Amino acid sequence: MDIEKRIEELKEEINRANYLYYVKDMPTISDERYDKLMRELEKLEAENPELATDDSPTKRVGSEVRSELPPHEHKSPMLSLANAFSEDELRDFDRRCRKLLGLDEKEPIEYMCEPKLDGLAVSLEYSGGVLRAGATRGDGSVGEDITPNVRTIRTVPLRIHRAEDIDVRGEVIITYKDFETLNERREISGEPTFANCRNAAAGSLRQLDSKITAERKLTMFAYAVGDKNMFPSQSELLKALADLGFNVSPHNRLAMGIDEVIKYVNDWAETRETLEYDTDGMVIKVNDAARQIEIGELSRSPRWAIAYKYPPKTIETTLNDITVQVGRTGVLTPVAELEPVRIGGVTVSRATLHNQSEITRKDIRVGDTVVVRRAGEVIPEVVEVVTSKRKPDSEPYRIPHTCPVCGAPAERRNDEAVLRCTGVNCPAKLKERVRHFASRAALDIEGFGASVAEKSVDSGLVATLVDIYNLTTDKILTLDKMAEKSAANLKAAIEKSKSAPLHRLIFALGIPNIGEKTARILAEKYLSMDALSQAPEEDLAEIDDVGPVTAESVRRFFDDPKTAELIAELKKAGVNMTAEKTEAAEGYFAGKTVVFTGSMTLMTRQEAKEIVTKQGGKATDSVSKNTDLVVAGENAGSKLEKANKLGVKVITEEEFAALLGDKEDEPESDGIQGTLF
Ligand code: IVH
Numbered sequence: 237m238d239i240e241k242r243i244e245e246l247k248e249e250i251n252r253a254n255y256l257y258y259v260k261d262m263p264t265i266s267d268e269r270y271d272k273l274m275r276e277l278e279k280l281e282a283e284n285p286e287l288a289t290d291d292s293p294t295k296r297v298g299s300e301v302r303s304e305l306p307p308h309e310h311k312s313p314m315l316s317l318a319n320a321f322s323e324d325e326l327r328d329f330d331r332r333c334r335k336l337l338g339l340d341e342k343e344p345i346e347y348m349c350e351p352k353l354d355g356l357a358v359s360l361e362y363s364g365g366v367l368r369a370g371a372t373r374g375d376g377s378v379g380e381d382i383t384p385n386v387r388t389i390r391t392v393p394l395r396i397h398r399a400e401d402i403d404v405r406g407e408v409i410i411t412y413k414d415f416e417t418l419n420e421r422r423e424i425s426g427e428p429t430f431a432n433c434r435n436a437a438a439g440s441l442r443q444l445d446s447k448i449t450a451e452r453k454l455t456m457f458a459y460a461v462g463d464k465n466m467f468p469s470q471s472e473l474l475k476a477l478a479d480l481g482f483n484v485s486p487h488n489r490l491a492m493g494i495d496e497v498i499k500y501v502n503d504w505a506e507t508r509e510t511l512e513y514d515t516d517g518m519v520i521k522v523n524d525a526a527r528q529i530e531i532g533e534l535s536r537s538p539r540w541a542i543a544y545k546y547p548p549k550t551i552e553t554t555l556n557d558i559t560v561q562v563g564r565t566g567v568l569t570p571v572a573e574l575e576p577v578r579i580g581g582v583t584v585s586r587a588t589l590h591n592q593s594e595i596t597r598k599d600i601r602v603g604d605t606v607v608v609r610r611a612g613e614v615i616p617e618v619v620e621v622v623t624s625k626r627k628p629d630s631e632p633y634r635i636p637h638t639c640p641v642c643g644a645p646a647e648r649r650n651d652e653a654v655l656r657c658t659g660v661n662c663p664a665k666l667k668e669r670v671r672h673f674a675s676r677a678a679l680d681i682e683g684f685g686a687s688v689a690e691k692s693v694d695s696g697l698v699a700t701l702v703d704i705y706n707l708t709t710d711k712i713l714t715l716d717k718m719a720e721k722s723a724a725n726l727k728a729a730i731e732k733s734k735s736a737p738l739h740r741l742i743f744a745l746g747i748p749n750i751g752e753k754t755a756r757i758l759a760e761k762y763l764s765m766d767a768l769s770q771a772p773e774e775d776l777a778e779i780d781d782v783g784p785v786t787a788e789s790v791r792r793f794f795d796d797p798k799t800a801e802l803i804a805e806l807k808k809a810g811v812n813m814t815a816e817k818t819e820a821a822e823g824y825f826a827g828k829t830v831v832f833t834g835s836m837t838l839m840t841r842q843e844a845k846e847i848v849t850k851q852g853g854k855a856t857d858s859v860s861k862n863t864d865l866v867v868a869g870e871n872a873g874s875k876l877e878k879a880n881k882l883g884v885k886v887i888t889e890e891e892f893a894a895l896l897g898d899k900e901d902e903p904e905s906d907g908i909q910g911t912l913f
Contacts, residue, residue: 239280241649243287244749244785246277248565250293251751266617269590289783304444305380306841307857308371309833309873310359311403312462315376316536317519317543323498326520329542330494333522336531336539344493345522348470349500351487351508352517352543353457355409355437358386363401367394372442376536377874378857385441388450391457393481403462404482410437411512412581414453432582432610433514458482459519470523490523501544508546514581517545550609552622553577558589558602558633560640564668564746566656568646570595570635572606572618579610587616591653592635599623601630639664660798666700667693669746673701677752678744679733683726691715701745701802704730705809738765738815741806745799749789754782758790765803765813769794824895825853828864828913831879834872838893847896859884865912867892885912 250273253265265273274294281288288294320326333345359379361369370386371379386392389408396402410418415436419429430436440452458477467473471490478484487507491497501518508515522528522540531540557573569588576585587608589595598620600606605625610616635655637646644659657665667690674684681704692698697711707730712723736744739759743752750758761779762768768790776787793799807813830848832841832855844867845855859866859878866879866886879886895912 239284240287240785243277243280243284243292244789245653246273246280247292248748249273250277265588265590287783287785289785305372305382305442307374307378308369308381309378309875310371310374310376310462311361311871311873313376313874314357314359314373314379314405315533315538316373317541318537319517320542320544321547326498326501326542326544327494329520330497333527333531333540337527344496345527346524347491347494347497348474348521348523349489349491349497349504350459350519350521351485351504351511351515352519352545353407353409353459353485354434354514354516355407356434356441358382358406358408358441358456359462360386360392360404360406361401362396362398362404365396365399367392367396380442382441382443382449384446385443385449386456388446389454389456391455391483396480398480402466404458404477404480405460405462406456406458406482408437408441408454408456409433409513410440410452410454412514413512416583418452455513456483457485459485459488464525464529468525470521470525470528473525505546509581512581517543519543548609549579550607550619551577551579552605553584553608555600555602555604555606555618558595558600558635560635562639562641562657562662562664562668564665564672565748566639566646566658566662566665568635568639568655568657570633572600574606574608574616577608579608579616582610584608584610584616587618589618592655593653595633595635599632601626601633603627603630661699663693666698669701670698670704672746673704673744674733675744677740679736679740681726681733682729683722684729688715688726700805702805702809705734705806705811734809734811736812738763738812741765741811741813742768745793745802747790747793749786754786757782759815763815763817765807769800769803823850823852825851828853829862830855830865830867831857831859831863831875832867832869833859833875833879834869834889836869836889838889844889844892887912 278294357373359371370383371381373379410433415433422429440449443449474484489500491500520542528540554575555572559571561569561571572587572589574585576583605622607619608616609619639646639657639659641664642659642662644657646655646657671686671689674681709723709727712726739756743755773787773791776790777784825848830853832844848855859875861882863884866884868876868886869889
C-alpha cells in the first residue's frame with residue numbers, strides 16, 4: 237500500500253468531515269469512524285514523520301472552530317462532563333466522591349439527576365436584571381457571541397428580577413417536530429438537511445443573521461450558573477432559576493444514594509422515549525454546593541458530576557435498495573435506502589454505507605433486514621444484518637464499476653478504498669465543484685448554494701466553472717423557482733466574486749489537499765495564479781506548512797491541460813488572479829503577536845485584528861509566552877491574568893487606539909506613531 241496516498245486519502249476524508257461537522261453543523265460520518273480514521277492517520281504520521289505536513293488534521297490544536305461570529309470570553313469557564321456508560325461506572329463515580337469527602341460506606345450522598353439535553357450549551361449573562369450577552373461554549377474559555385440570536389428564543393427571559401450579576405447556563409434545543417418541519421422545508425428549497433436535532437439547534441443558533449434564528453423554534457432549558465458559590469445546593473439553584481422565569485426540566489429529581497440514582501436512570505430509559513426532544517443521557521450532580529467545592533474540579537470537568545450515557549438506539553428495518561452518490565472528487569459512496577422507521581424520535585430512511593469493503597465486511601445485501609443505529613450525535617448507521625431473516629435468493633452486493641450519473645468507468649486509484657468516477661464531464665462531480673467554488677469559504681457567491689448549483693448544471697447552463705460567469709440574469713431566471721429579485725441579487729454576487737482575493741480563488745479551485753490556510757500561504761508567496769501555476773515542485777515543497785505531498789498535488793493539478801484552459805477562461809471573464817504583497821516585514825507590528833481580550837468599545841475586535849494584520853503582525857486568541865502584546869478591553873478576565881503572570885506587555889484599548897493617531901482623517905497615512913516595542 238502506498239503510504240503517501242493513504243495519508244492523503246485520510247486527510248481528505250477527515251478534513252471534509254471536520255468541515256461538514258464544524259462549519260456546516262452537518263456530520264457525515266459516525267464518531268467511531270472519525271476516531272478510527274484519526275488513529276490511523278496519527279499512526280502513519282508517527283511512523284513516517286516526513287509525511288506529516290502541517291495541514292494535517294492531526295495538527296489541529298484544541299477545539300478551535302472557525303467562526304465568523306465574534307468571540308466572547310466567558311467570565312468563568314464552561315465545563316464539560318466526564319461520561320459513564322454502565323451501572324458500574326456510576327458506582328465508581330459514587331465511590332470516588334465519597335472517598336474525596338471522607339464519607340464511610342453507609343453514608344449516602346444526595347444527588348440531583350437531570351436529563352442530559354442534547355442541544356447546544358449556552359451562557360447567558362445578566363446584569364442589573366437585563367440580558368446583556370449570550371454565547372456558545374466554544375473551547376470553554378472563549379465561545380462565540382450570539383447575543384442577538386439568543387434574544388429571539390422565547391424561553392430566554394430578557395429581564396429577570398435579580399439585580400445582582402448572574403451567568404445562567406443551559407441548553408438550547410429543538411423538538412423533533414420542529415426539526416422535521418425545518419428539514420422538510422430545507423429539502424424543498426434544495427438546502428442540505430440537518431442530520432439531527434442537535435445540529436439543527438446549533439446551526440440555527442450559530443447564525444450571523446438573527447432573523448434566521450428567529451424563524452426557528454428553539455427552546456432553552458437552564459441547569460447551571462457560572463458562580464458555584466451563589467446557591468447552597470443544585471436543587472436550590474434549579475428552583476431559583478425556575479422562579480426567575482427560566483425553563484427548568486420537570487424531570488429533574490433528587491436521589492438519596494447511588495442505588496436510587498441507578499433506579500431513576502433505569503426508569504428514565506423508558507420515559508425519555510416519550511419526550512418530544514432528544515436526551516442522550518442523565519447528568520448526576522452532587523447536590524450540596526459545599527461538597528461540590530470540596531470534591532473539586534479537574535481542568536475541564538467537575539469531579540462532582542458525571543453524565544450517564546444511554547446506549548445508542550437501534551431498530552430493525554428493511555434495506556430496500558443501495559444507491560450510489562458521487563462527490564466532488566468523483567468518489568462513489570454507497571447509500572442504504574431504508575424502509576423509513578422512527579428511531580429516537582426521528583424518521584430515518586437513508587444511511588451511508590461508506591465503501592465496498594465495509595459492505596463486504598458486514599455482508600450487506602439488498603432486501604436484508606438490517607439493524608440501524610442512531611446515537612444522538614451520529615447520522616444513522618447500518619450496524620449489522622439479521623442473517624436469520626435473510627431471503628434465500630439474496631446475493632452479495634457489488635458496487636457498480638461505472639458512475640451512476642455519467643456512465644463513465646469508475647476506478648480504484650492505487651490502493652484506495654474508494655472507487656472514483658473517471659468521467660471528465662461528470663455532472664455529479666461538476667455540481668459538487670460548482671457548489672464548492674461558490675461556497676462561503678471559497679468565492680462566497682451569496683445565493684449560489686447546493687440547489688442552484690444542481691439546477692444550473694442540470695439545465696446545461698453551467699458545464700464548466702467558468703460558465704458561472706456567463707450566467708446572465710435572464711438565464712438565471714430560467715432556473716426553477718427563481719424570483720426576479722433573487723436572480724438580480726445572484727448576478728450581482730457573481731460579479732462581486734470576480735474581485736475576491738487570490739487565496740479564495742485558489743481554495744475555490746478545489747485542488748486536492750489545499751485547504752483555506754494553505755491557499756492563503758500560496759497566495760502570499762506567489763502573488764499571482766500565473767506564478768503559482770509555474771512553481772516547481774521542489775520550491776513548493778520547501779514552503780513551511782506545505783510539504784511534499786501537497787506540493788505534488790499542486791503540481792499535478794496545474795500540469796493538467798484542462799486546468800490551464802480553465803484558468804485562462806476565468807482570467808478572460810475578469811476574475812482576479814493576483815494578490816498585493818503585504819508589507820508584513822515593514823509594518824508597525826511586524827513579527828509581533830497580539831491578543832485582544834475583554835470587550836472593546838472604540839472599535840470591533842475584528843477591526844482591531846485587521847489593523848494588526850495589515851501592519852505585519854499576527855492577532856491570535858490565546859496568551860502564551862510567545863505573545864508580544866495584550867490589548868485589554870473592559871472586563872478582561874483570564875487572559876489578562878495570564879498575560880500578567882507571564883510578564884507580557886499589556887495596554888488598554890484606549891492606548892491601542894491612540895497609537896493609530898488620526899488615521900481616520902488621513903487615510904493615506906498608515907503610519908502608526910508610538911514606541912511600544
Ligand atoms: S451541567 C459543570 N447539566 O452536557 C457542569 N450539562 O457533557 C456543566 N448538558 O456542555 C454542565 N444537559 O451541553 C449540565 N442538565 C445538564 C445538562 C448538561 C445537557 C450538556 C451541556 C454540557 C455537556 C457536558
